[in-house]
Amino acid sequence: MKELNSVADLIREANRLQCGISNIVINHQVATLGVSETALFEGMRSRYQIMRDAIRGGLQTARSVSGLSGGQAKRYRQNASKIGLLSGTAEHAMEAALAISEYNAAMGLVVAAPTAGSCGILPAVLFAVGQAYDLPEEHLIRALFNSAGIGAVIAARASLSGAEGGCQAECGSAAAMAASAVAELLGGTPEKCGDACALSLKFTMGLVCDPVAGLVEVPCVKRNAFGAVTALTAAELALCGISSAIPADEVIDAMKAVGDQMVPALKETSRGGLAATKTARGIEKRIKRI
Amino acid sequence: MNIFDIIGPVMIGPSSSHTAGAARAGKVARQLLESSPQKAEITLYNSFADTGAGHGTDRAIVGGLLGFEPDDHRLTNSFQYAAGQGLTYIFSKKTCADIHPNAVQIRLFGMGREKVTVLIASVGGGNIRVKKIDGIPVHFSAEFDTTVVFNRDKPGVVAELSSILAENKINIARMQLFRNQILQNAIMVIETDQAVPDTVGYRFKKAAYVTRVLQIKAMVERKSKVGESC
Numbered sequence: 001m002k003e004l005n006s007v008a009d010l011i012r013e014a015n016r017l018q019c020g021i022s023n024i025v026i027n028h029q030v031a032t033l034g035v036s037e038t039a040l041f042e043g044m045r046s047r048y049q050i051m052r053d054a055i056r057g058g059l060q061t062a063r064s065v066s067g068l069s070g071g072q073a074k075r076y077r078q079n080a081s082k083i084g085l086l087s088g089t090a091e092h093a094m095e096a097a098l099a100i101s102e103y104n105a106a107m108g109l110v111v112a113a114p115t116a117g118s119c120g121i122l123p124a125v126l127f128a129v130g131q132a133y134d135l136p137e138e139h140l141i142r143a144l145f146n147s148a149g150i151g152a153v154i155a156a157r158a159s160l161s162g163a164e165g166g167c168q169a170e171c172g173s174a175a176a177m178a179a180s181a182v183a184e185l186l187g188g189t190p191e192k193c194g195d196a197c198a199l200s201l202k203f204t205m206g207l208v209c210d211p212v213a214g215l216v217e218v219p220c221v222k223r224n225a226f227g228a229v230t231a232l233t234a235a236e237l238a239l240c241g242i243s244s245a246i247p248a249d250e251v252i253d254a255m256k257a258v259g260d261q262m263v264p265a266l267k268e269t270s271r272g273g274l275a276a277t278k279t280a281r282g283i284e285k286r287i288k289r290i
Numbered sequence: 291m292n293i294f295d296i297i298g299p300v301m302i303g304p305s306s307s308h309t310a311g312a313a314r315a316g317k318v319a320r321q322l323l324e325s326s327p328q329k330a331e332i333t334l335y336n337s338f339a340d341t342g343a344g345h346g347t348d349r350a351i352v353g354g355l356l357g358f359e360p361d362d363h364r365l366t367n368s369f370q371y372a373a374g375q376g377l378t379y380i381f382s383k384k385t386c387a388d389i390h391p392n393a394v395q396i397r398l399f400g401m402g403r404e405k406v407t408v409l410i411a412s413v414g415g416g417n418i419r420v421k422k423i424d425g426i427p428v429h430f431s432a433e434f435d436t437t438v439v440f441n442r443d444k445p446g447v448v449a450e451l452s453s454i455l456a457e458n459k460i461n462i463a464r465m466q467l468f469r470n471q472i473l474q475n476a477i478m479v480i481e482t483d484q485a486v487p488d489t490v491g492y493r494f495k496k497a498a499y500v501t502r503v504l505q506i507k508a509m510v511e512r513k514s515k516v517g518e519s520c
Contacts, residue, residue, distance in 0.1 A: 004293075025293060043294060064304070065344055065345070105303060107309070107346050107366040109300065109363060110301065111299075111300050112297075112299055114296050114297070144297055151297070155296060156291070163414070177296075213341060216304040287343065
């Protein structure tokens with residue numbers, strides 16, 4: 001593969017070589033960057049470890065710099081099992097997604113995946129699935145290459161930036177990247193990875209980027225929790241054999257068109273959506289005084 | 291396409307533009323001063339001014355001025371480190387439509403009479419562009435090994451410096467010249483594939499019409515992207 005710009009190509013190549021999409025992405029990087037597979041894998045391992053530490057950090061974090069967020073991951077952890085609406089895997093993923101996002105808001109060390117605002121989704125989903133199915137660390141690290149491949153295609157065909165494409169480009173992409181990785185982790189074919197990616201993006205399509213007071217906190221932190229569950233939903237649907245009527249590449253192209261059609265007020269400028277509410281304006285005034 | 295641009299950068303949150311990019315801006319400004327900074331006058335522009343406090347933009351810039359990378363835990367408490375190292379700073383805020391939405395002007399004073407004023411924009415994903423040095427408009431990313439030469443705008447300076455690089459087998463990736471007015475002060479920005487050793491920097495300084503030579507080291511993240519430093 002010359003370029004990572006089509007999910008269909010990733011699937012075709014994986015089927016041709018009878019391997020996972022993750023392997024295709026690794027092969028691509030080895031060939032185009034001239035690095036060894038070991039160096040590449042170790043680079044990803046160091047990112048994996050930072051992701052894992054961020055969950056722990058987030059569960060201990062009190063408040064963000066602005067004071068707008070913090071403590072929700074801990075609260076959720078304390079109460080979720082008592083409520084018990086969602087499965088253990090989903091619960092675990094939501095808790096981790098909140099924790100990482102809160103850690104990010106509190107100036108913790110994170111891996112943008114694909115962005116800082118959406119950094120909780122992918123690691124949260126991988127760690128929750130890894131724990132539920134008792135998967136070895138190597139598998140989870142390898143799955144990150146699958147996610148990276150999907151992210152690269154979205155970057156090439158659409159955008160990963162909220163300022164360009166709204167939140168669908170950030171949390172939406174993160175969820176699609178996670179969904180595809182989970183499909184591969186649980187033994188799904190490359191086609192199922194494509195379906196998981198497409199299904200997830202179809203749900204987040206049109207999601208606007210409207211950070212209150214311009215900060216990566218409200219609604220970003222909680223959207224990360226929703227993103228994690230969306231990824232799990234998409235992966236489960238795909239693994240059950242429910243395919244996307246629209247192929248992943250066309251969904252990504254549609255997402256690009258939607259992003260272009262979105263007015264600037266809804267793309268990270270804090271002039272629309274939740275950021276334009278009365279309460280948000282009050283918060284903004286308070287924070288400007290810091 | 292490097293996939294560590296997708297799963298990355300590794301950074302102190304919360305914002306790649308307002309925190310990671312701000313730290314990079316501080317670090318690059320530090321490297322553009324001939325001495326270790328003692329005093330900084332920092333002007334935050336536009337979105338940096340409006341949302342900087344909540345994003346830790348101020349702490350990130352000060353941390354960068356102390357030499358911290360965007361993934362350094364010390365960024366969070368950089369004000370304490372600054373006090374420990376005797377760096378004083380003062381912040382002001384401005385709005386200006388002609389300047390990038392996320393920009394900062396940093397005026398630095400060294401141990402002696404050294405000083406420099408830089409304008410840097412944070413352009414997303416933790417990447418920056420240096421836009422102005424001492425009033426002269428420039429444009430570079432500081433991602434690569436970059437040598438910044440201040441010189442009088444005279445014929446022959448470019449030829450002399452490039453021949454010194456050639457003698458030392460250093461490949462120029464990109465070379466740009468900037469100046470305000472003809473035959474006045476000029477700035478040469480030389481991006482190289484290899485780091486420029488101090489001996490070469492010293493020869494640059496000795497060259498005719500050259501007044502200052504400063505070196506910016508390639509981004510650590512760029513090197514670690516493929517895992518060598520992990």
